[in-house]
Amino acid sequence: MRGVQYWLLKSEPDVFGYADLERVGVEPWNGVRNYQARNFLRAMEVGDLALFYHSNATPAGVAGVARVVRAAYPDDLQFDSGSAYFDARSSALEPRWSMVDVAPVQAFPRVLSLAEVRALPAWAESPLVQRGTRLSVLPVTALQFRAALEAVGVSSGAW
């Protein structure tokens, strides 16, 4: 048995923010169209925890914690010709894109801004804070995860 893995998921709050996740309960994380990000989605397992990051926001930063409640399966939007995420190269037999289902775990009492994340020593090596990286799904170390929670005074004891 391996332990829980940690991730960071980016979303634009104008489109779908942490409050929306709390409202809907479970959300398919569809629309990822980058191979590296897709591969991280496929590496996720039920029970993994993810920092929910608000991009293109003021401030940009971590808004809460989510949990993976279903492992990777084919992204439905790749088959939907009416969707911006439609991919004609995908077929039911050979789907190109994957999604996982996530559920809310804990809203942060305030957004942990990117500037604050940058200032945390544990995060120095993360792609999140490196210039020019645009990955929307990325792995987080246990140390980074803990540092983020600590910075906003959240305890994982209840979950």
Add this chain to the structure above:
DNA sequence: GCCAACGTTGGC
């Protein structure tokens, strides 16, 4: 709104 960085596309 600007623009740097980067991934993808497509002509050759």
Add this chain to the structure above:
DNA sequence: GCCAACGTTGGC
């Protein structure tokens, strides 16, 4: 298979 053009991301 190269690489210029283009589109997108995302902080500021």
